[in-house]
Amino acid sequence: MPNPRIAVIISSTRQVRFADKPTQWLMSQAEGHPDLDFELLDLREQDLPFFDEAASNLWVESQDPRAVAWQQKLAGFDGFLFVVAEYNHSITGALKNALDQAYKEWNRKPMAALAYGSMGGARALEQLRLIAVELQMVPLRNAIHIGAADFFKVSPLGEDAPMSEIEGHLKGSLKATLEELTFWANLLKDAPKG
Template sequence: MATKPKIAVIISSTRATRFADKPANWFMSKVKDNPDLDFELLDLRDFNLPFFDEPASNLWMPSSDPNAVAWQNKLAEYDGYVFIVAEYNRSITGALKNALDQAYKEWNHKPMAAVAYGAMGGARALEQLRLMAVELQMVPVRSAVHIGGGDFFATSPLGGNQPIETIEDHLQGSLDATLADLVWWTKATVAARAA
C-alpha cells in the first residue's frame, strides 16, 4: 500500500493563555482516520526559533542557527500544511511570521489550509497568511475553517469556555470543504513535484 502524503498541522500561537489548543485538538480528532492524508501536530513552542537573523533566506544560502535548520528539516518531511491561525491585531502572530521566514525551500509547491479564529473568525489574519504563502510558493486552498463571533466567544476561555464540539455543527461544512481542497491540491502537488 502506498504511503499517504503527510500534512503538518502547525499551532501558530505560543502564548501561555492561547486558545489554539482547542481548535487544534478538535481538528486532529476529525482527521485521525482520514483515508487520503496523514496529519501530524507541530507546535511552534517546541522549536525554540530565534528571531530571523540570517544573512539571507535559505533559498540563497544555508541557515547557520541549528534551531532554524531543525525547523527546516522538520518542514521538509511534509507534503502540505494546515495552520491553526490566531488573529492578533488584524494579522498573524509574530511567532508564525518568524517561523515562515525561517524557511523557504521547504514550503515550496505544497498546499496550505487553515483553521482560523478570533472575533472576526481570523479572516484578516488568514488573508495575510495567504499572501505570504504565495510568496513562499505554497498553494493556498480556497476553503478554510473560521471560528468567529458568537462561536469564538462561546468556546474561548475569555467567554463561555465551552468545548469546540458544542459548535461543531457550525464548522462541519467548512471542514469538509477544506479537507476536500487539501486532498486535491496535495495529490496534484505531490505528483507535480515527483515529475
C-alpha cells in the same frame, strides 16, 4: 503509495492561548483520515531563534542549526494546515518568524487553515495567504473559521463551552477544506521543490 503527510501547525505560543482547544478538535476530526496523515507541530515546542540569517535559504544556506533543523522537519511534509490566531488583524509574530526560517521547504505545497478570532481570523488568514504566495505555497480557498458568536461560545473570553457546542457550524467547512487539501496534496506531492 503512502498518504500525503500534513503538518498541523499551531501558530500561537502564549501560555494562555486558546489554540489548544480548536487544535484538539481538529486533530480528533482528522484522525484516521483515509487520504491524509496528520502530525501536530506546535511552534511553542520548536527551538526557533529570531530570523537572523544573511538571507532566505532560497539564496544562502542557513547557518543556525536550529533553523536548519526546522527546515529539515518541514521538508518531510506534503502540505500544511495552520491553526491561525488573529493578533491585531494579522498572524502571530511566532508564525511569521517560523515562516521566514525556511523557503524551499514550503514551495509547491498546499496550505489550509483553521482560523479564529472575533472576525473568524479572516484578516490574519488573508495575511497568511499573502505570505504563502511569496513562499510559493498553494493557499486554499476553503478554510475553517471560528468567529463571532461561535468564538465567544467556546472561548474563555466568553462561555468557554466545549467545541461540540459549535461543531455543527464547522463540519461543512472542515469537509470542504480537507477535500481541497487532499486534492492539492496529491497533485503536488511529486512536484519538484525549491
